Amino acid sequence: MDWVAVVAFVVFGLAVGAYGTLIGAGGGFIVVPVLVLGLGWPHQQAVATSLFVVTANAASGSASYLRQKRVDIRTGLQFAAATIPGAVIGSYLVQLLSGRVFNIIFGIVLVIVSSYLMLRPGKPESHNASTARPEGLRGWGWTVRHIVDARGQAFDYGFPKGWGILLSFGVGFMSSILGIGGGIIHVPALVTLFDFPAHVATATSHFVLVFSTATGTIVQLFNGNVRLGEAISMSVGAVIGAQIGGELSHRVKGQWIVRGLAAALTLVGIRLIIG
Amino acid sequence: MREIEPLDKETYIWVGRALRTGMYLSFASMSLGLLWWLAAGMPGGQQSVSTQIPLQRLLLELSAGNPLALLNMGVLFLLATPAVTLLTAIITYAAQRNWRFVAVGAIVAAILLFSLALSMK
Numbered sequence: 001m002d003w004v005a006v007v008a009f010v011v012f013g014l015a016v017g018a019y020g021t022l023i024g025a026g027g028g029f030i031v032v033p034v035l036v037l038g039l040g041w042p043h044q045q046a047v048a049t050s051l052f053v054v055t056a057n058a059a060s061g062s063a064s065y066l067r068q069k070r071v072d073i074r075t076g077l078q079f080a081a082a083t084i085p086g087a088v089i090g091s092y093l094v095q096l097l098s099g100r101v102f103n104i105i106f107g108i109v110l111v112i113v114s115s116y117l118m119l120r121p122g123k124p125e126s127h128n129a130s131t132a133r134p135e136g137l138r139g140w141g142w143t144v145r146h147i148v149d150a151r152g153q154a155f156d157y158g159f160p161k162g163w164g165i166l167l168s169f170g171v172g173f174m175s176s177i178l179g180i181g182g183g184i185i186h187v188p189a190l191v192t193l194f195d196f197p198a199h200v201a202t203a204t205s206h207f208v209l210v211f212s213t214a215t216g217t218i219v220q221l222f223n224g225n226v227r228l229g230e231a232i233s234m235s236v237g238a239v240i241g242a243q244i245g246g247e248l249s250h251r252v253k254g255q256w257i258v259r260g261l262a263a264a265l266t267l268v269g270i271r272l273i274i275g
Numbered sequence: 276m277r278e279i280e281p282l283d284k285e286t287y288i289w290v291g292r293a294l295r296t297g298m299y300l301s302f303a304s305m306s307l308g309l310l311w312w313l314a315a316g317m318p319g320g321q322q323s324v325s326t327q328i329p330l331q332r333l334l335l336e337l338s339a340g341n342p343l344a345l346l347n348m349g350v351l352f353l354l355a356t357p358a359v360t361l362l363t364a365i366i367t368y369a370a371q372r373n374w375r376f377v378a379v380g381a382i383v384a385a386i387l388l389f390s391l392a393l394s395m396k
């Protein structure tokens with residue numbers, strides 16, 4: 001790795017960090033395809049190195065979102081408790097599945113989800129979604145939150161925490177299979193299924209990523225799969241990029257965050273389908 | 276149940292500080308280590324940048340002027356940051372006598388440790 005490669009990886013990390021933070025994802029969905037398809041890295045090294053970068057990006061982005069007071073810390077901790085074991089179980093079960101078949105199925109699912117997010121009727125971002133508890137199982141673990149961010153914007157929303165925790169378990173499971181942080185699944189699910197305000201969903205998902213991806217990275221470091229030089233170079237860029245992304249999120253409407261995410265989902269889906 | 280903002284103000288401040296401190300330390304160590312390694316003419320060859328130095332030798336190597344030790348410290352700071360952040364959240368909730376979230380934080384910590392121990396077997 002010479003200095004030209006170091007600079008190239010820093011710049012790439014910066015772009016990944018800025019965009020990933022803006023849409024509430026760690027950026028793994030960009031890093032993995034570039035390393036595997038662009039640079040011809042073995043899949044295991046790409047996934048492990050990507051997880052390292054996602055951890056740096058998530059830590060930096062979360063610091064920015066905490067400053068903005070948009071992280072639902074209480075919910076984030078509860079979701080993290082479900083995401084971590086989901087990731088560990090996923091990493092064991094993925095060995096029993098045919099990777100190619102799973103990738104094609106999951107790629108198709110991602111493209112369908114992203115098409116839905118792109119084409120659904122524009123719904124203005126709600127800062128005060130309904131906080132009334134739905135009847136029956138739909139209201140399982142119903143929790144109401146009131147968050148006032150650093151700019152004085154209030155977010156009132158309610159969500160079924162029981163389903164949220166189950167969802168987080170699934171996100172951890174999927175993320176360990178795909179080698180991505182999981183934000184690209186978590187954010188749209190929180191926004192569309194639970195009516196989370198997009199900005200709070202983005203910030204909280206990023207906070208959850210810090211814990212789940214760090215666990216994965218430590219395991220991968222012990223397995224010797226992380227290419228440390230490239231990972232550090234990309235992380236240095238990602239830390240700066242995440243700060244830029246966090247600041248840009250103020251100026252981008254929630255609807256555009258979801259659309260950006262949908263575009264990203266399409267990219268991942270196509271990548272998985274074509275292998 | 277409505278959870279009013281002032282309850283979490285202290286948590287925001289301290290959790291944010293913990294995360295920022297870890298991130299700054301990690302970023303500074305990794306970026307300075309990288310620059311130092313490049314400026315020193317990439318000692319050990321171009322692939323040496325991926326060398327993992329054992330924890331017990333880290334300070335010794337750093338005092339001996341090995342830029343790779345600074346890079347490794349950056350990695351250590353980065354991976355320790357979530358644990359320190361979690362510990363900070365638990366302490367702030369304990370200071371607020373919010374035992375429910377002390378328990379939630381402790382469960383996350385236990386799951387994290389258990390998952391790591393299980394994965395490294």
